[in-house]
Amino acid sequence: MKLIFLFVLSFSLLAQAEDTEVLIRIPKSFVGNEVKHFISDHFSHDYYAVGYVSKHDFNQLPSNVQSQVQVLEPLSWAKGLYDIESLSIRAEEKGFDSYHNYVALTALLQKIASENSDIVSLQSAGQSVKGRELWYVILSNTPNDTNKPVTSLIANMHGDETAGRELMLSMIEKVVDSYRAGDARTLNIVNNSRVLIMPSMNPDGFELGRRGNANNVDLNRNFDDPINGASRNPQPETLAVVALHKKYHPNLGLNFHGGSVCFNLPWDHKSNNPITFADDAFIHDIATEYASLNSTMYRNNEFDHGVTYGYEWYQVTGGLQDWSILYADSIHATVELSYTKWPNARDLPSIYNENEEAVFRVLEKGLFGLHLEILTQSGAQATGFEIKTSDSNRWLSDKGSNFIHRLTTDRMQEVQIKANGKILKINVDPSIFDGQYTQIRL
Ligand SMILES: [Zn+2]
Structure with a gap:
């Protein structure tokens, strides 16, 4: 009997640890009422809200509530193909698949690093659940000089938020090209700092076309949290980024998402009232400058010209931003790059153009x-x-x-x-x- 009891107990603990998310459409009035613990997908509509609940919570909904809750197919949602009212899915136009998948991304990074070994060091922070390398590059003429300040850029931690992944690859190419052309700003960044760029923190999620990793865990809810304490189920991708911060101690970091176009300032978990983040003056200057250089962001009047504090927008627990600041002493903020999480690849050049100078300024601020x-x-x-x-x-x-x-x-x-x-x-x-x-x- 004891053995059976232990087996059942350990099985239920495992089930809890691997609880996954379901993407749903619900009437807005259900949020926080009939449907508690709802993670909104920052979608604006008069009647409906779209977001995530845990499979456990979803299965507990009473049948009269369930009948008004619709499960959505996440990838079609990420690509902006749903009609939110009828829930019909538009046919996908050509171009969504013109991204660097894991194999192409790996080949491109290896090519850039081998052709530019004096200023590009390609390394892996560890492996994803499915064994994919978590590639990052250090752009510096002395990647191991610990007296040079580090600025970190991390993208694609939500597997279906893809613009940042390509923006990072293009930024690496841009920095290399500008350095070769003798551009004074780039020479200063590469010679006097170390720029750490991780194009994809969640390569499995990208290949699977979904937000979570291969265990369907949301990595931006997976870090130790100042209020909730240690992560209950830390994933290999999360632990790799934690180790990266311990190794490099970035002074400044950004992580890139999609689903809106804005600059999201700390904190995510708690209000800035009464005490703002200690380095608010510095990071707020960066945010307003970033938004002023990105016309789509600047026009986002859901916020103050595209700038918001995370908590005032929606609360996040276990996120990278708060963790970096409190546990790694790294000033950190979040950038949302595109209203469609997985934009058609034909839109990537314009997204790049709106962010290139803004990201460059951030790299300079890491030296300022x-x-x-x-x-x-x-x-x-x-x-x-x-x-x-x-x-x-x-x-x-x-x-x-x-x-x-x-x-x-x-x-x-x-x-x-x-x-x-x-x-x-x-x-x-x-x-x-x-x-x-x-x-x-x-
Ligand atoms: Zn995201």
Whole structure:
């Protein structure tokens, strides 16, 4: 009897761990009432809402509610082929499949890296559930120089949000081409920082044409969470990105999605009222600049010219954005690239054109701020200090290096350095890093 009981218990735990999502259309009035724990798919309609519930919750709906809930086919929904009222699915025009699939993406990255080994280092962060490599590149002339600041760009964590995947590939090609052409901005980015680009965090989801990974887990609900605590069921793709942050300590990161066109600021899980994110001044400047360079985003008046705080839009728990900030000290935000999650590939060039300069500015912002070498009075390397700027509400410890990159807005900064029980205050003008540090003696 005991053995049977244990078997049943472990089976039910497994079932819970692998609970999957169902995409549904429901009357808006059901959200939070008849249908609780509904993850909206940010779709705007007078009567209906579209989004995800867990299969467990779906099966628990009473029959009178179920009769008004329709299950949608996720890929047709992602491609914008549904008529939301009749639920008829339009025939797919040509062009949706003109994306780099996993094999083509791998071949392209290998080709770029082998032809440009002086500035492109191709690596894998680990493997997906189905054993696909989680490729990323480091764009830098010295990919292993830990004194150069890192900016990270991660796309396609939702497998059916695909524009970011191609935007990342095109950005890698653009950076390489501009570097070869001697473009001064690109030379500075490649020579003085390390740009980490992961075109697809969820290659299995892309191949399967769905949001979740091969276990049908939503990776952007899968990170440790400041309020809910440790992830209950961390996926290999999530753990790989966690390890990547521990290895590179990006100062700044963006992750790219689809389904709207906007810049989504921290926090996702909690309100900014009463306390805003400590580096709000810095990331808000980036957001407004990004949106001003992307005319579709700027025209999105669902938000403030395309800029929103995550929580004010819809709450996310276990997301990459909040995790990066709180657990990896990386200033992080989310960009939504296209109203259709899986746009026809013929739309990709215009999406690229709307984002190229904006992404370039972000890469430059990853170099912008204070670049300080902290020394003792006798000129030795200082340790055991903490540092704060007037832009930010957080003290950061030295993390074992006396070379500090602190990202700031372009405003003059009052810098406070706390060491040996004393606080030193100095004013420093921020600048774009060109390899030179300002020396400060404690
Ligand atoms: Zn997404």
